[in-house]
Amino acid sequence: MSVVVIGGGPAGMRAAEALVAAGLRPLLLDEAPRTGGQGYRKPHPALALDMPRLLGGQHGEHERLHAAFAAIAGRVDHRPGALVFAVEPGRLHVLREGRVEVAAYERLIVASGATDRVAPMPGWTLPGVFTLGGAQLALKDQGCLIGPRVAFAGSSPLLLLAAAQYRRMGGTVVGVFDETSLPRKIAAAPKLARSPGTLALGLSLSHELRRAGVPVRLGARLLRIDGERRVEALILRDRAGGEERIACDAVALGHGLKPETQLAELAGARFAFDATTRLWAPVFDADGRAAPGLYLAGDGAAIGGAQAAQASGALAALAALKDMGQAVDEARADELRRTVARLRAFQRGIAEAFAWPAARVGALPDDCMLCRCENVTAGDIRAAVASELIPAEVNRVKAITRCGMGRCQGRFCGPALQEIVAAASGRPVAEVGRLRGQAPVKPIPLSSAEGAP
Amino acid sequence: MNESPPLLRRVGARKGRALTIRFDGAPVEAFEGESLLAALLAHGTRLRRFEFAPADRAGFCLMGACQDCLVWLDDGSSLRACGALVREGMSLSSRPSGAAEGA
Numbered sequence: 001m002s003v004v005v006i007g008g009g010p011a012g013m014r015a016a017e018a019l020v021a022a023g024l025r026p027l028l029l030d031e032a033p034r035t036g037g038q039g040y041r042k043p044h045p046a047l048a049l050d051m052p053r054l055l056g057g058q059h060g061e062h063e064r065l066h067a068a069f070a071a072i073a074g075r076v077d078h079r080p081g082a083l084v085f086a087v088e089p090g091r092l093h094v095l096r097e098g099r100v101e102v103a104a105y106e107r108l109i110v111a112s113g114a115t116d117r118v119a120p121m122p123g124w125t126l127p128g129v130f131t132l133g134g135a136q137l138a139l140k141d142q143g144c145l146i147g148p149r150v151a152f153a154g155s156s157p158l159l160l161l162a163a164a165q166y167r168r169m170g171g172t173v174v175g176v177f178d179e180t181s182l183p184r185k186i187a188a189a190p191k192l193a194r195s196p197g198t199l200a201l202g203l204s205l206s207h208e209l210r211r212a213g214v215p216v217r218l219g220a221r222l223l224r225i226d227g228e229r230r231v232e233a234l235i236l237r238d239r240a241g242g243e244e245r246i247a248c249d250a251v252a253l254g255h256g257l258k259p260e261t262q263l264a265e266l267a268g269a270r271f272a273f274d275a276t277t278r279l280w281a282p283v284f285d286a287d288g289r290a291a292p293g294l295y296l297a298g299d300g301a302a303i304g305g306a307q308a309a310q311a312s313g314a315l316a317a318l319a320a321l322k323d324m325g326q327a328v329d330e331a332r333a334d335e336l337r338r339t340v341a342r343l344r345a346f347q348r349g350i351a352e353a354f355a356w357p358a359a360r361v362g363a364l365p366d367d368c369m370l371c372r373c374e375n376v377t378a379g380d381i382r383a384a385v386a387s388e389l390i391p392a393e394v395n396r397v398k399a400i401t402r403c404g405m406g407r408c409q410g411r412f413c414g415p416a417l418q419e420i421v422a423a424a425s426g427r428p429v430a431e432v433g434r435l436r437g438q439a440p441v442k443p444i445p446l447s448s449a450e451g452a453p
Numbered sequence: 454m455n456e457s458p459p460l461l462r463r464v465g466a467r468k469g470r471a472l473t474i475r476f477d478g479a480p481v482e483a484f485e486g487e488s489l490l491a492a493l494l495a496h497g498t499r500l501r502r503f504e505f506a507p508a509d510r511a512g513f514c515l516m517g518a519c520q521d522c523l524v525w526l527d528d529g530s531s532l533r534a535c536g537a538l539v540r541e542g543m544s545l546s547s548r549p550s551g552a553a554e555g556a
């Protein structure tokens with residue numbers, strides 16, 4: 001039986017480990033050149049980065065994961081640099097070293113990870129604006145600060161973590177500007193109390209920053225990013241209704257994480273609207289089963305963090321083994337299920353305490369560029385909604401405006417597109433539809449695509 | 454290219470050897486193990502020209518999802534600068550060959 005794992009992050013690595021333990025030799029396809037995913041990737045050996053200092057408390061977990069994978073390396077068909085860009089029943093289309101290969105599978109574990117969700121604002125395409133995850137990767141993967149003076153803005157617990165990492169590495173943090181107000185955070189506190197350690201870490205980071213004189217603002221009202229050809233300032237609405245200008249060279253912008261679900265969708269997963277995150281999420285059972293022979297794991301299934309990713313990766317592998325008729329350790333599966341459920345429930349509390357700014361996005365100014373790839377503005381979306389005789393739907397608006405049709409395939413404009421269509425048509429966001437995923441899920445060179453579906 | 458200071462600032466040690474790549478005809482110093490994005494933005498403020506308006510783009514997500522960091526090789530093919538490593542003698546450009554001068 002051939003089992004293929006897509007994704008070489010914590011979930012995919014632990015899935016491969018569990019399959020190897022059962023005597024299989026899984027194929028692990030990873031787009032990245034080195035394992036670890038975006039969060040736990042080892043930097044290139046030539047860069048000599050001080051990882052314990054950069055990672056702080058995560059460093060031990062990082063080392064254990066890589067040691068466990070190193071121990072099975074010879075028993076996994078590990079192919080780095082392999083982009084899976086299309087899925088047909090039983091067949092994956094893979095771009096690797098400029099050539100297309102087809103990989104057959106009987107069971108597929110998709111551990112495709114997550115990207116930042118970012119609420120647009122005017123100026124978010126200026127050089128010097130990076131996603132929050134991008135700002136962390138610049139530091140942890142490349143040993144670079146995104147600028148000498150950095151503003152951290154959005155709505156995410158990682159704003160504090162990244163700001164503290166930047167400050168420790170010599171950057172000037174001009175402030176942390178969190179869009180969620182304190183009352184909303186307090187309302188989410190009972191769910192966060194399930195993981196007191198994480199809550200305590202957040203408070204200690206906040207304390208560390210404030211003690212260093214870094215402003216940490218809750219309920220910040222983000223207006224725009226100003227600059228001639230690059231970032232010069234972050235502009236906020238002040239209490240008196242005027243504008244406050246925070247001079248800076250770079251802005252790290254993040255509103256939580258969003259699962260990369262395109263491959264799961266092509267492989268047959270169904271989706272349901274999730275009212276907490278206001279996103280469409282793949283549907284799967286407690287073990288990750290999403291369709292016959294299809295298993296989802298890690299942050300690509302549901303946001304849970306690296307520890308949940310590892311547990312859900314192992315769990316998905318056990319589910320696949322069980323479905324293939326192999327005996328599995330049920331006590332271990334139970335333990336993994338409990339870990340995954342607890343950590344994902346905590347992340348739902350996080351999603352409430354660091355809310356997506358739906359109202360602000362729905363009311364973005366007409367001239368704000370929404371689709372970074374195709375130059376489509378919020379006003380273009382509203383005009384398309386107004387031109388329709390039937391209730392607007394996001395795929396229809398995409399067809400009219402090209403919003404979401406560019407190189408990123410709606411990864412970065414999609415959540416905002418939904419909000420603007422909903423606000424402009426006066427309907428709940430759950431009723432305006434969901435951008436459908438399509439192959440190729442990322443751009444591939446035409447020269448390599450001969451024979452592709 | 455322009456007199457503005459570069460976007461990125463190197464803070465981690467570099468033990469790999471120094472090498473030189475070319476971007477829009479000018480030499481750029483880089484270090485083995487760096488991504489193209491890190492090397493180009495530790496030197497300047499631009500990766501590519503936006504197709505629809507006079508503006509520069511300089512990457513966004515750094516994880517291969519946004520496609521904002523495309524740069525072009527002399528043979529006309531494009532690369533995501535965030536995911537490609539620097540190699541001695543590489544020659545890159547901020548616009549596809551044959552694209553109109555502007556910005």
